[in-house]
Amino acid sequence: MVPKVIFGSGSFDQLPSILAPKRKDKAPFIYLVDDVFKKNEEFLNRLHLRFNDKLLFVSTMEEPKTEQVDTIVKNIKNEFTYQPSGIIGIGGGSVLDLAKAVSLLLTNKGSASDYQGWDLVKNKGVYHVGIPTISGTGAEVSRTAILTGPEKKLGLNSDFTPYDQVVLDPDLTKGVPKDQWFYTGMDCFIHCVESLNGTFLNAFSESYGEKAYDLCKEIFLTENLTDEESRAKLMMASWHGGMSIAYSQVGVAHAMSYGLSYVLGTKHGVGNCIVFDHLEEYYPKDVALFKEMVKLHDITIPQDVCSNLTEDQMEKMIDIALSLVPLWENALGDDWEAIMTRDKLRALYLKM
Numbered sequence: 001m002v003p004k005v006i007f008g009s010g011s012f013d014q015l016p017s018i019l020a021p022k023r024k025d026k027a028p029f030i031y032l033v034d035d036v037f038k039k040n041e042e043f044l045n046r047l048h049l050r051f052n053d054k055l056l057f058v059s060t061m062e063e064p065k066t067e068q069v070d071t072i073v074k075n076i077k078n079e080f081t082y083q084p085s086g087i088i089g090i091g092g093g094s095v096l097d098l099a100k101a102v103s104l105l106l107t108n109k110g111s112a113s114d115y116q117g118w119d120l121v122k123n124k125g126v127y128h129v130g131i132p133t134i135s136g137t138g139a140e141v142s143r144t145a146i147l148t149g150p151e152k153k154l155g156l157n158s159d160f161t162p163y164d165q166v167v168l169d170p171d172l173t174k175g176v177p178k179d180q181w182f183y184t185g186m187d188c189f190i191h192c193v194e195s196l197n198g199t200f201l202n203a204f205s206e207s208y209g210e211k212a213y214d215l216c217k218e219i220f221l222t223e224n225l226t227d228e229e230s231r232a233k234l235m236m237a238s239w240h241g242g243m244s245i246a247y248s249q250v251g252v253a254h255a256m257s258y259g260l261s262y263v264l265g266t267k268h269g270v271g272n273c274i275v276f277d278h279l280e281e282y283y284p285k286d287v288a289l290f291k292e293m294v295k296l297h298d299i300t301i302p303q304d305v306c307s308n309l310t311e312d313q314m315e316k317m318i319d320i321a322l323s324l325v326p327l328w329e330n331a332l333g334d335d336w337e338a339i340m341t342r343d344k345l346r347a348l349y350l351k352m
């Protein structure tokens with residue numbers, strides 16, 4: 001679990017005082033920041049960079065890759081004599097996961113792709129702080145850093161992955177485009193659905209999942225909240241949804257969305273929406289709720305994204321989805337292989 005967290009409108013301004021005691025002599029803080037903030041002087045001034053601190057802007061046009069982590073780590077090692085005092089990730093799920101991975105690869109030899117899996121990371125990472133600027137992915141609280149590698153899209157799942165400190169400032173999510181707000185919020189909703197309907201469910205996951213699920217319904221199905229309340233509640237829904245899956249697993253939508261992402265580069269939030277829209281068979285009540293939310297907010301879910309796949313691409317998509325064994329076990333139980341056959345997956349993908 002994340003051991004330290006602060007929450008509140010404007011809490012971002014406490015960052016310099018949080019970092020000050022962690023600063024080691026000659027060792028910089030490295031800030032990985034979503035490049036949407038590149039020209040936002042006012043925001044960047046609030047970081048108060050000092051000494052040899054370094055600011056790296058990260059494009060989120062594509063989801064994070066193991067190769068990208070390796071390059072950033074190599075550059076940091078080349079540029080600085082001392083191991084950084086800390087890594088600060090500021091952005092959405094992609095940047096948050098990238099920063100976690102960079103922290104781990106600074107203290108663990110080899111390539112990020114060597115650690116894609118469960119509990120492969122040997123050493124504690126460099127001190128790392130996560131600051132979400134969009135809510136829903138749960139990346140700020142999760143024990144994974146999801147990366148696309150040469151062979152698979154899979155996270156660095158380990159006890160060393162979670163942030164040492166998180167700053168939750170709902171004001172930072174102001175100005176997120178509506179579609180992105182919805183897709184990323186639905187990532188949270190889907191985390192809850194997959195956790196609450198999974199065979200791995202337990203009282204720990206259920207308590208967080210139920211809270212996040214209720215918050216999502218309040219945010220996306222009622223119109224009684226002010227923007228400020230909605231931002232604060234979605235930030236907490238993201239946290240609780242992430243906590244819920246930390247002690248259970250996600251399910252069908254995530255497994256299939258990983259396949260889409262690997263082959264077509266579909267981003268996580270929208271990918272989940274594309275898939276979830278067609279999962280009535282597995283999550284009937286919640287797919288109906290999802291469709292209501294889509295309608296209420298007048299959101300377009302891309303259609304027919306798999307209609308022009310080559311046979312190789314389709315096979316790869318199915319391989320990637322089926323490789324996520326714990327997700328299927330959670331969703332469908334021990335007999336999942338008999339239920340989710342390659343033909344069944346193909347038929348589902350062709351609907352999307």
Ligand SMILES: [Fe+2]
Binds near residue numbers: 254
């Ligand atoms: Fe997710």
